[in-house]
Amino acid sequence: GENVEQHPSTLSVQEGDSAVIKCTYSDSASNYFPWYKQELGKGPQLIIDIRSNVGEKKDQRIAVTLNKTAKHFSLHITETQPEDSAVYFCAATDSNYQLIWGAGTKLIIKP
């Protein structure tokens, strides 16, 4: 079945720098790849998603790239700000079109 690996588990960057979180998946039939942000004490919230017919998608300081051949996708955050500090989860669909989740990345923005 589908397996999603997410790296790194913790990422610390200086405010203003860029952050990149990477996920790999195993099922070549996966066709939907969302990213969720979970702030302390809250439920996860969708921040960006991409479908398999698109290679890149941007929304202001956030972008997601997808490499179907290599079966990996990445979240890019530019000009990081203190409010970007959170846990980020990636996910990919399995053959039943259910989401399989990565283990999460704790992003720390240093002032």
Next chain:
Amino acid sequence: DSGVTQTPKHLITATGQRVTLRCSPRSGDLSVYWYQQSLDQGLQFLIQYYNGEERAKGNILERFSAQQFPDLHSELNLSSLELGDSALYFCASSVKAGANVLTFGAGSRLTVL
């Protein structure tokens, strides 16, 4: 406010007890998902309902059960509680049955003493 309502927000109980967690999905959403998140852990999918019917089952223990009612609210029942069941339990809802945008509630924090 995400539109997904979970009650109670916090619950403290003893081992061996039974609790019920409740979720009201966002207006218009037919699908409800339950997730468990232990301390500093990822999201463990438990079960999904769509329009009153069970659609998918994840790593849900036999001591746990759930249902979705005709008004689309859902309840997660946890019985014979153990210390290891202490966790955040999230409910999420979506419009469709398949993977699409999930809207999460704020969670119910269960502490088993």
